[in-house]
Amino acid sequence: MSDGFVARSLDEIRFWSRIMKEHSLFIKLGLRCEDTQLINEAQQFFYIFEQIETKSHELTLNTDPGQMAQFNAEVYNAVSYIWAYKRKLLGLILHCKLAGANLFPLLIDHTSREANYFRNRLSQLNQGQLEPLPDAIIDENVFFLRIMADHAKFISHLLDPSERKLVDQAQDFSRDFDQLLFQAVDLDSMRPQSQTHPLLSQFLDQNRVSVKALRDFKKTARDLIEACRIKSIIHPLLADHVFREAERFLEIIDMFEMALAGKPSASKH
Secondary structure, eight states: OOOTTOOOOOOOOOOOHHHHHHHHHHHHSSSSSOHHHHHHHHHHHHHHHHHHHHHHHOOOOOOOOOOOHHHHHHHHHHHHHHHHHHHHHHHHTTSSSTOOOOHHHHHHHHHHHHHHHHHHHHHHHHHTTOOOHHHHHHHHHHHHHHHHHHHHHHHHBBBTTTTTHHHHHHHHHHHHHHHHHHHHHHHHHHHTTTOHHHHHHHHHHHHHHHHHHHHHHHHHHHHHHHOOOSOOOOOOOOOOOOHHHHHHHHHHHHHHHHHHHTTOOOOOO
């Protein structure tokens, strides 16, 4: 285990366990009142990830690496179960067995991709097999660019249609991130030849500009929703949730840029 193993593990679990907990809440709120079994399952996942989040904040950087590895394995199992639950929900929605539920299929797929990302990271940490920097740069950006594109789509669909200006802005971000994602996929298919320092550096620079703009848009939307100044069906916690994920992406881009420049980074990613 490297010196950064405990720090990296705690950072991932503290961030993503909160995300999983909130997914459980959003799913519960979107289900029909008669879906009592599915609602109870969502509530149970909320409690599970709330407990995981609490425990992660009780552990410290001085935690024994063996204890940390055991906790990672326990969290991995919990994430695998919520991933399976989300895929079950997706199947029910796509087979029209939850007609009237307020859950987009893409939203459920989106949350399951995040669960899969989380459990893969836990597995990599415990196996000591984190990707080399050039691969990590492309893979992380492909993942997060799609997440950001999804967020823009969700925001545009959950704003009240009368909020025309904000809806247009969200749709513009959706198109922008779709294009960035396509570029990232192209860079991905060209590897390893595409993994030159100049190309990766430009790739990060370009993505940073758009992610920062989207992050600022999300912050404004969150603040307006919390102040009840715009019309939408967006839960205030959901607005903050997508803002935090954009912040996370920016932190990862910062870490990659520093690594490419050969500078030490305080980031735990």
